Amino acid sequence: MLTKDELLAPLARLREDRIVVTTMSVLRPWARHSQSELDFASADSAMGHAADLALGLALAQPKRGVVCLNGDGSMLMSLGTLATIVDSGATNLTLLIVDNGTYEITGSQPVPAQGRIDFGALARAVGFRRTYAFEDADEYEQQLPEVLAGVGPVLVSVRVEPGTEGPLARTPSASAHYLRTSLRESARRLRATLRG
Amino acid sequence: MSGQRPGGSVAPSAAHLIERLVALGTTHVVGIPDNDTAQVFERLCGHPTIRLLTVTREGEAFAIAAGLWIGGQQPLVIIQNTGLLESGDSLRGTAGRMGVPLLCLVGYRGYAKMLAAKLGTAPRPFDAATLTRADVDSAALLTEPTLAAWGVPFWRHDSDIDTDKVVPNAFEVAARQSQPTVVLLTRGFT
Numbered sequence A: 001m002l003t004k005d006e007l008l009a010p011l012a013r014l015r016e017d018r019i020v021v022t023t024m025s026v027l028r029p030w031a032r033h034s035q036s037e038l039d040f041a042s043a044d045s046a047m048g049h050a051a052d053l054a055l056g057l058a059l060a061q062p063k064r065g066v067v068c069l070n071g072d073g074s075m076l077m078s079l080g081t082l083a084t085i086v087d088s089g090a091t092n093l094t095l096l097i098v099d100n101g102t103y104e105i106t107g108s109q110p111v112p113a114q115g116r117i118d119f120g121a122l123a124r125a126v127g128f129r130r131t132y133a134f135e136d137a138d139e140y141e142q143q144l145p146e147v148l149a150g151v152g153p154v155l156v157s158v159r160v161e162p163g164t165e166g167p168l169a170r171t172p173s174a175s176a177h178y179l180r181t182s183l184r185e186s187a188r189r190l191r192a193t194l195r196g
Numbered sequence B: 001m002s003g004q005r006p007g008g009s010v011a012p013s014a015a016h017l018i019e020r021l022v023a024l025g026t027t028h029v030v031g032i033p034d035n036d037t038a039q040v041f042e043r044l045c046g047h048p049t050i051r052l053l054t055v056t057r058e059g060e061a062f063a064i065a066a067g068l069w070i071g072g073q074q075p076l077v078i079i080q081n082t083g084l085l086e087s088g089d090s091l092r093g094t095a096g097r098m099g100v101p102l103l104c105l106v107g108y109r110g111y112a113k114m115l116a117a118k119l120g121t122a123p124r125p126f127d128a129a130t131l132t133r134a135d136v137d138s139a140a141l142l143t144e145p146t147l148a149a150w151g152v153p154f155w156r157h158d159s160d161i162d163t164d165k166v167v168p169n170a171f172e173v174a175a176r177q178s179q180p181t182v183v184l185l186t187r188g189f190t
Helices: A004-014 A023-034 A049-058 A072-077 A080-088 A119-125 A136-147 A185-193 B015-023 B036-046 B057-072 B079-088 B088-096 B109-118 B138-150 B160-177
Strands: A020-021 A039-041 A067-073 A094-098 A130-134 A156-161 B027-029 B053-056 B075-080 B103-107 B152-157 B183-187
Touching: A004 A023, A004 A094, A004 A136, A020 A072, A020 A185, A023 A039, A023 A067, A023 A094, A023 B109, A039 A185, A049 A067, A049 A072, A049 A080, A049 B088, A067 A072, A067 B183, A080 B053, A080 B057, A094 A119, A094 B079, A119 A156, A130 A136, A130 B075, A130 B088, A136 A156, A185 B057, B015 B036, B027 B057, B027 B152, B027 B183, B036 B053, B057 B075, B057 B079, B057 B088, B057 B152, B075 B079, B079 B088, B079 B103, B079 B138, B103 B160, B109 B138, B138 B152, B138 B183, B152 B160, B160 B183
Parallel strands: A020 A039, A020 A067, A067 A094, A094 A156, A130 A156, B027 B053, B027 B075, B075 B103, B103 B183, B152 B183
Antiparallel strands: none
């Protein structure tokens, strides 16, 4: 099982100019590894829809990679999105599921079927051709370049230690840079960045 | 003549709607078809300028559309009112909260029954007895009150004339106010 830092640090080193959409329990930790204008926090938003949002970005920006750091609980709320991703034909989306088995930021309640969900199998069943599952930090770090380099969509499930992240809030004093502005302002900033 | 109402007015044309959407700069249509919008979806398959993306639940549509807009595109959502009610938090938390100028065309299931029951202009909110009547569809009864409660501007669409007037107006209001707007489709397209 990986720590969040073991999950995020290699990705921060390798993400290049990819858009990274974060949500839930890794949202604040990711901001400790990245200060990019291409980071977008799906916070103060709609629960379970980060992967959908990332798909929209991927379709809008087909020449740029998009990585979604989604929670396992969030993914379970919108499993149909896996089918939509495949059907969309998007080839530039990496869907990375942070599988900590809990709804961490609401108090670490267990997700349904905790520990028994094979997200890779679910993804392959709807047509994902590339899936990865990691429980070991060294193996993850070693294979991450291959994960990111190949044609998408790709689903990566990573077993991560449950943490103690609290509820998310957007305030000017937030520790994470992308929580210091409103969701509306964040959307406009990323849109402006992407439009050059 | 196919597409005519007993009263004589002609059902709106899917081809004409799509021409209008192209003129408005629509790049993507995201949604789920119903009987009334099936012709629109059929004509959008393989369209040269508008990319069609069907989804598995209506809530996906608003989040995907928000991502498309942030990415520089001009999406539009087409769903039915039942799906609109299902996707309330997605509409609120993505397109709404992000201030996305997003036009949504929403099939108005139960509209004709609502008019037949003379409830189209009845005082609202409706009581439980009305919402459970067998001769009306509660999806229709709750559509406009729900949109009003959510602060989403909406208009009704009935004909090709509305395609030329109501649709561009709803698009312009969405752009000017940076928010989702809804056009309620009271009749099926041919």
